Amino acid sequence: MQTKRIILAxxxxxGIQYSLDVAQGLANAGIEIHLILSTAARTVMQHEDINPESLLSLAHTDHDPNNIAAPPASGSWQHDGMIVCPCSMASLAAIANGLGTNLMHRAADTCLKEGRRLIIVPRETPLNAIHMENMLKANRAGATILPACPGFYHQPSTIPDLTRHLAGKILDQLEIPHTLYKRWGE
Known part of the structure; x- marks a missing residue:
């Protein structure tokens, strides 16, 4: 059986901690991770005190975000889905409107045109009408919109409890087994 391959953009x-928890969950499940880390994400990582190596060490490949000739840009490159987590409103707008000017946006556009799973995790508040219209547009094109909204039924007591819960909900969308949170009724 071939190893599953997921793009994590x-x-x-x-909210980079969400993506770190997703990457850890993917790695724990034996998933091949293809990372696309934007320049802006690296800046946010500095502000959120997250070492880029903590993500890079979990990835099978780290793709240059400016290389639109990288494998994830092509529909002929096989993979099992893409996660954009966290997703800025600028990236959401580019994805929703088919603006493939960098690898992240092009790979997302390729997912939509090929009918592959695309999970977008918007992280912004409050939302204006343009943000909501772009989410609806992306959803109508085939993306799953999974906002970074923590749940509390699992009785979190720490911030990692909250971030792992959302990471687990993302992995659920791709049917990837995990133990990141306690499920309802368990």
Whole structure:
């Protein structure tokens, strides 16, 4: 059986810990991670005190975000889905409107045109009408919109409890087994 391959793209929105937890969950499940880390994401990582190596060490490949000739840009390159977490409103707008000017946006556009799973995790508040219209547009094109909204039914007591819960919800969308949070009724 071939190893699953997932693209994990990280834009310049706050909430990089979510993507770190997603990457850890993917790595724990034996998933081949293809990382696209934007320049803005690296800036946010500095502000959120997250070492880029903590993500890079989990990735099978770290793709240059400016290389639109990298494998994830092509529909002929096989993979099992893409996660954009966190997703800035600028990246959401580019994805929703088919603006493939960098690898992240082009790979997301390729997912939509090929009918592959694309999970977008917007991290912004409050939302204006343009943000909501772009989410609706991306959803209508085939993306799953999974906002970074923590749940509390699992009785979190720490910030990692909250971030792992959201990471688990993302992995659920791709049917990837995990133990990141306690499920309802368990």
């Amino acid at each position: 990280i834009s310049g929105a706050s």
